Amino acid sequence: AQSVTQLGSHVSVSEGALVLLRCNYSSSVPPYLFWYVQYPNQGLQLLLKYTTGATLVKGINGFEAEFKKSETSFHLTKPSAHMSDAAEYFCAVSEGQAGTALIFGKGTTLSVSS
Amino acid sequence: DARVTQTPRDKVTEMGQEVTMRCQPILGHNTVFWYRQTMMQGLELLAYFRNRAPLDDSGMPKDRFSAEMPDATLATLKIQPSEPRDSAVYFCASGRGRSSYEQYFGPGTRLTVT
Numbered sequence: 001a002q003s004v005t006q007l008g009s010h011v012s013v014s015e016g017a018l019v020l021l022r023c024n025y026s027s028s029v030p031p032y033l034f035w036y037v038q039y040p041n042q043g044l045q046l047l048l049k050y051t052t053g054a055t056l057v058k059g060i061n062g063f064e065a066e067f068k069k070s071e072t073s074f075h076l077t078k079p080s081a082h083m084s085d086a087a088e089y090f091c092a093v094s095e096g097q098a099g100t101a102l103i104f105g106k107g108t109t110l111s112v113s114s
Numbered sequence: 115d116a117r118v119t120q121t122p123r124d125k126v127t128e129m130g131q132e133v134t135m136r137c138q139p140i141l142g143h144n145t146v147f148w149y150r151q152t153m154m155q156g157l158e159l160l161a162y163f164r165n166r167a168p169l170d171d172s173g174m175p176k177d178r179f180s181a182e183m184p185d186a187t188l189a190t191l192k193i194q195p196s197e198p199r200d201s202a203v204y205f206c207a208s209g210r211g212r213s214s215y216e217q218y219f220g221p222g223t224r225l226t227v228t
Contacts, residue, residue: 104156
C-alpha cells in the first residue's frame with residue numbers, strides 16, 4: 001500500500017526566505033509523485049509532478065522538487081518566498097497507472113510574513 | 115481555460131435530508147474522482163470512474179452514499195440520508211486517458227449538515 005507523510009503541519013517563513021516543505025512516501029512500485037497547492041476556499045491546483053526521467057522537476061510559481069529514491073523523499077522548495085505563496089500544500093503519490101487514484105498527505109500550511 | 119465545475123458551491127441542510135452534488139469534468143477527460151476533505155481526515159478518496167464505469171467506491175459508506183455518471187459530462191454524488199458527520203468539502207477531479215494520474219480539481223462543494 002502507498003502512503004505519504006508530510007513532516008510539519010505548519011511552516012512559517014519570512015518573505016524572501018527559502019521555502020522547504022518535506023514529503024516522504026512509501027510505495028511498492030515506482031511512484032508517481034505530485035505537489036498540489038490549495039488557496040483558501042479553492043480547489044487543489046497542480047504545482048508539479050514527477051513521473052519518470054529527470055529527478056529534479058520544476059513547477060509553477062518558481063517551485064521545484066527533487067525525487068530521491070534512496071531517501072523516499074520528494075521535498076518541495078522555492079528559493080525566495082513571496083507573500084502570495086501562503087497556502088496549504090499537499091504531497092500525493094500514485095501508482096502511475098491510468099485511472100488510479102492519488103493518495104494524499106495531511107498537508108502543510110505555509111505562512112509567509114513580511 | 116478548461117476547468118472542472120461543481121455545483122452547488124455551498125450546501126446547508128438538515129440531518130436526514132438528501133443531498134446531491136454535481137460535477138462536470140473537463141471535456142475529453144474520461145476518469146472522474148470524488149474526494150472528501152475534512153480537518154480530521156484530510157483528503158480521502160470516495161470513488162472513481164473510468165469511461166463512466168465505477169472502478170473503486172471502497173471509500174464510500176455504502177448505506178448512504180451513491181455515485182453515478184449518467185453521461186460523460188456529468189458525475190453525481192448523493193447522500194441519503196445525510197448526517198452531521200458528512201459535513202466536509204467534497205471535491206471532484208478529472209483526468210484523461212493514460213495520463214489520468216494527473217488530476218484536475220474542481221472548486222469543491224462545502225456541505226454542512228445540521
